[in-house]
Amino acid sequence: MLLKTDLTSEQLLAVIFDYMAKISSESKLDRVLVLMANMGREMIVADRCTVWLIDEAKQELYTTVAHGVKEIRIPAGTGLVGHAIAAGEPIIIEDAYDDPRHNSDNDKKTGYVTKSIITIPFRNNDGQIIGAYQAINKMTEAGKFAPKDMELLSLAASYAGKSLESVMLHQEIVDTQREIIATMGEIGEIRSKETANHVKRVAEYSYVLALGLGLSRHDAEVLRTVSPMHDIGKVAIPDSVLNKPGKLTDEEYEIIKSHTKIGHQLLRGSRRELLSAAAIVAEQHHEKWDGGGYPNGLKGEEIHIFGRITAVADVFDALSAERVYKAAWPLEKIEKLFREERGRHFDPAVVDVFFAELPKLLQIRDELTDKE
Template identity: 85%
Template sequence: MLRKDLTSEQLLTIIFEYMAKISSESKLDKVLVLMANMGREMILADRCTVWLIDESSGELYTTVAHGVREIRIPIGSGLVGHAIATGEPVIIEDARHDPRHNAENDRKTGYQTKSIITIPFRNNDGETIGAYQAINKMTEAGKFTDYDMNLLSLAASYAGKSLESVMLHQEIADTQREIISTMGEIGEIRSKETGNHVRRVAEYSYVLAKAYGLSDREAETLRDVSPMHDIGKVAIPDAVLNKPGKLTDEEYDIIKSHTRVGHQLLKGSRRELLAAAAIIAEQHHEKWDGSGYPHGLAGEDIHIFGRITAVADVFDALSAERVYKAAWPLERIEKLFREERGRHFDPAVVDVFFDKLDELVDIRDRLNDGLNEEAG
């Protein structure tokens, strides 16, 4: 459907609304969606694609292209490759007559590309890191103008700098996640568990967090950091940690110290993920009725991350064969959670545990260590 050109007031509204959204967003995929939507609305295009350079593979790729899935092309190919290589914007009135346009995608999809505008965008150092590409002007004129180029260049200038910041933030977050996951597995290896234990606890925690009503970001944070819940075990002697028989009171006190040790290891960081990991490491053995450790916290004084991880950790511990016990059948596990609802565990978390039990069992079976076939 053809549209009328935007008024100055409408254009300013679009620009300010999207700039506010982009500046407050920290996830790369969401920023790319906002960028594509902003470009499409600003210049009244049918589709808008945000291309990025993948230096490692020598490709240009897009995870955001209206109407299509991810596309990857060799660097330097097509109109977008030309614009990025030269650093100059490109406007084409009819792509069907331009040899730089790759018409194969149109033949595959049945979509007819006519007018195209492509604008490279740069980081704070002036290096080209990607490009906007808008397709098919949705006005009666049916072609992009120099005015459109100026508008999209403005958006590209702002979005490119914002994108660099988001990419750096994501790189830092990804590095933290990798460190957290690796350290979590190291802690479990010392207690002769496999890495699948921490992966299962992470997935259980995410499912429970979403069902409990936490936001996507909170649930994702919990999934990322829950593998660190037992990191303090690195300080527990092997003779105590892997003792097959009953622990003495003194040995049990040593085991309990892993919550304090884990918190001490992590508490100094101001990074969101490591700060959350410190909470879980310290509080995942606290109990709803106040009888847990290390501080005897009760009820909602226990952080929700600790309350959820407690359920996820106990479910996995009971479901799996360990050096000191056989795996429990599912019926016995269900009985324990009913008995401990309001004592060991937050009643609301236990309720969502039962609501999502089938999904939790599916995760358990998918990430099975091959040691607990009798469970369930």
């Protein structure tokens, strides 16, 4: 093991300011947890650092960020971290195997040898404990954590705990939006005799196409989340029109087309990123590259890229999935249509990516096929 030295005051300040700046500007929970673990490890020169959170519903403690291992879950109140959280006090020990509170199961699984441990609960703005830092194995010649390490990690825990609460609240809002979007998307499809798997497939197709076009992973995730809402406006279309077995009259077709405007009106006005994106998809997924679509006759890049991608994903699924009222098109026929509609109905760039990523799209279709 390569021994290190404790940080100088200047080095310590540099680490603190660097990580505080990164944490304060980060909104992703997993990323904040990684930054917290890295900050704690660097500040007190530990080999590993784990950030534990409390799962109230399951009465467990868990970590998705632990250097060297994957997610760990333990019953609340167990292990050193459980005792520290239950008591609301930090724990520092020199030899884990001399302390009966230490759970050595993970060491047995991984072959890692835990020796010195420091565990410090952290609190939210209301003073409630929401998790704990746990650093393992001091990497200096001393080989054990000192009171100074306790002070430093307590400082990190105090700052990081309050920052973490803000991120967790943000994540809860985002997760709630996603749940609402997915549920409403399924409701819209059920009314039009589609299946829940239809919206799931369109979401996954959209994600693959977005990445293939070079969109950021964040934007691709946003599109995957909101694309199930593309037909949400159908909730306001009368069943007599929406599920009419025969050919629609011109008047009935205009009613069907209005689902794009209705969907947009339902979702517009929100400043939340997901709902704003869902409004775009709901309104623009029937626009055409050549300007012949609806509701606004947008042309080319006037159509938002989310709308252009969803158009391809939606049509591909409509053609390739079997329904009680129609057979699935053969793949050759689908490919022929997309080649013919490249530059007319569909953005040529999206069609090119469609063909490039077709094996992935077919795999998604097979994995999410509708069950009888």
